[in-house]
Amino acid sequence: TWTAANIAESLIADIRAQVGEDGLAICGLSGGVDSAVAGALVQRAIGDRLTCVFVDHGLLRAGEREQVQTDFVAATGARLVTVDAEDIFLGHLAGVSDPEEKRKIIGREFIRSFEGAVGEVVAGGAQGGSDQSAGAQQVDFLVQGTLYPDVVESGGGSGTANIKSHHNVGGLPEDLEFKLVEPLRLLFKDEVRAVGRELGLPEEIVSRQPFPGPGLAIRIVGEVTKDRLELLRKADLIAREELTSAGLDGQIWQCPVVLLADVRSVGVQGDGRTYGHPIVLRPVSSEDAMTADWTRLPYEVLEIISTRITNEVPDVNRVVLDVTSKPPGTIEWE
Ligand code: XMP
Numbered sequence: 001t002w003t004a005a006n007i008a009e010s011l012i013a014d015i016r017a018q019v020g021e022d023g024l025a026i027c028g029l030s031g032g033v034d035s036a037v038a039g040a041l042v043q044r045a046i047g048d049r050l051t052c053v054f055v056d057h058g059l060l061r062a063g064e065r066e067q068v069q070t071d072f073v074a075a076t077g078a079r080l081v082t083v084d085a086e087d088i089f090l091g092h093l094a095g096v097s098d099p100e101e102k103r104k105i106i107g108r109e110f111i112r113s114f115e116g117a118v119g120e121v122v123a124g125g126a127q128g129g130s131d132q133s134a135g136a137q138q139v140d141f142l143v144q145g146t147l148y149p150d151v152v153e154s155g156g157g158s159g160t161a162n163i164k165s166h167h168n169v170g171g172l173p174e175d176l177e178f179k180l181v182e183p184l185r186l187l188f189k190d191e192v193r194a195v196g197r198e199l200g201l202p203e204e205i206v207s208r209q210p211f212p213g214p215g216l217a218i219r220i221v222g223e224v225t226k227d228r229l230e231l232l233r234k235a236d237l238i239a240r241e242e243l244t245s246a247g248l249d250g251q252i253w254q255c256p257v258v259l260l261a262d263v264r265s266v267g268v269q270g271d272g273r274t275y276g277h278p279i280v281l282r283p284v285s286s287e288d289a290m291t292a293d294w295t296r297l298p299y300e301v302l303e304i305i306s307t308r309i310t311n312e313v314p315d316v317n318r319v320v321l322d323v324t325s326k327p328p329g330t331i332e333w334e
Contacts, residue, residue, distance in 0.1 A: 004198035007191070008041065011183045015045035018181060019141055022049070025181060026118055027143035029054045029072070029080075030213065031064045034145030034184060036072055036205045037196040041183045042143050043078045044199065050143070051121050052078050055113045057106065058086025058229065059215030062237040063204070071202040081121065085113045093217060093224045097262070099334035102224065106214045115163055118176065142178035147192060149288075151185050209254040210289065218334040222261030232259040234313045235279045239305050243283075246301045253286035255295075258333045259316075267317030269310070276317035279309055284331055292326040 019025060019042075027039040029052050042050045054068050065082075073080050092105045122139050142161055163176045184192050196206040216232050217224045236257040243255060258280040267274040281302070286292035306319040322329070 004191075004194040007187075008044075008195050008198050011041050011195070012045045015042055015181060015183055018179075019046050019049070023141055024139040025050045025141035025143055026121060026139055026178070027052045028114055029068055031060060031068050031205070031208075032145075032211060033189075033196060033206055033208050034147060034192060035143075036068075036145075036201055037192050037199065038143050038145040038181075038183055039072075039078060040076045040196065040199045040201055042181060043076045047077075048079050050078065051139075052080045053083065053114060053117045053121070054080060055083045055085055055110060055117070057089040057110065057113070057215065058226075059089065059106070059217045059224075061211065061216065061240075062233045067202060067204050072205060075200050075202055081117050083113045083117050085109065088113070089217075090224065090226060095223060097223050099218060102217050102334065103214050106217060110213070111163070118163065122176070139176075140179055141181045143181045143183075145192075146180075146182040146185050148184075148186055148188055151182075207249070209249070209252070211254070212332060218332055219256055219258045220261050221258065221263070221333055228259060228261050231277075231313055231315060232257065232279075235259070235309045235316065238308045238312060239281060242301060242305045242308065243297075246298070248295075248297065248301065251285065252295050253284050253289065253292060254331065255281060255283040256332055257281060258322075265318050267310075269317055274317045276315045278318040278320050279313070279316050280320050280322050280333070281305065282322040282331065282333070284326065286326075286331070289331060292331055294323045294325055297321075 023046070025042055025046060027035065027042060027050060029035045029039055031054075039050070039052050056065050069080065069082055072078065089106065089109050092109055093102060096102055096105065118139070144161075159180060161178050161180055163178070187195070193206050212218060216229055216236070220228050220232060222228075239255060239257045243249060243252060260278045260280060263278055264275050265278060267276055283295040283297055284292040285295045302321065309316055309319050
């Protein structure tokens with residue numbers, strides 16, 4: 001019978017069989033549910049022979065780093081390496097407004113940061129510290145949170161992955177080849193969430209709505225700067241808090257909150273005239289993100305969100321609602 005407990009148990013047994021008695025594994029965590037559940041399963045199976053790597057690119061939402069660093073680690077006991085890469089990412093993003101350019105830069109830097117961390121784990125034999133007498137050990141396995149729909153979409157191929165080194169990443173062997181561990185490859189999203197709950201992962205991670213890899217960078221229309229990220233993070237947190245407290249999370253697929261950093265409009269706030277930026281709310285309902293409809297949020301909830309954002313977020317004097325379906329509009333603005 002299908003219960004989350006049975007499934008978790010059999011997945012853990014499969015992982016043990018695949019990785020063996022002394023194999024070492026690496027798992028990249030994004031803050032999302034898939035990589036967290038995959039990591040938690042592998043941790044149960046092989047304990048400290050797994051190292052999780054979390055790249056903080058500075059483009060995350062409020063609280064997401066803590067959810068990984070504190071809550072995920074507390075719930076799983078996983079060994080975690082965090083890469084602080086905010087300055088690197090923001091440095092490369094400086095002056096860039098084009099959406100595709102942003103995505104390219106972020107994708108490239110993400111791989112570099114991940115590789116750098118993997119290189120260190122490999123060099124340290126995954127045991128860290130100086131008590132490692134045997135020197136470098138082979139890390140053979142890369143854990144990925146691939147789901148069944150991804151498997152079907154990509155033609156079912158599974159096997160190995162290469163991480164090619166770039167010139168500016170020190171300490172990494174020329175070309176690392178990993179065998180993939182994909183414990184979720186027969187599961188759908190709701191099954192993954194059930195297994196995550198069974199493993200005791202925090203609800204914030206287990207029920208998290210989809211969030212794009214390039215993060216808040218593709219929700220700032222215009223150049224990405226630290227100040228703008230700060231504004232957007234505040235506005236996004238307000239929207240999430242109010243949607244959750246209104247009990248609307250179940251009706252919404254996701255609600256991107258977008259800062260129109262290149263647009264200004266005149267407002268009147270406090271003592272006088274302001275010339276600030278608009279925030280866009282983009283609540284959508286969807287089954288699979290291929291198509292989407294804009295969600296008819298209750299006016300009272302929109303009013304609370306609008307009032308709080310214009311009161312609490314500096315430089316924002318207007319909140320607008322995106323009432324476009326997909327198609328023609330994509331869910332994200334960039
Ligand atoms: P669009 O904007 O194409 O988004 O309608 C469809 C879904 O995909 C998410 N999305 C991404 N997820 N990396 C991701 O991991 C990305 O670069 C990316 N771009 C969009 C988006 O949030 C929505 O759920």
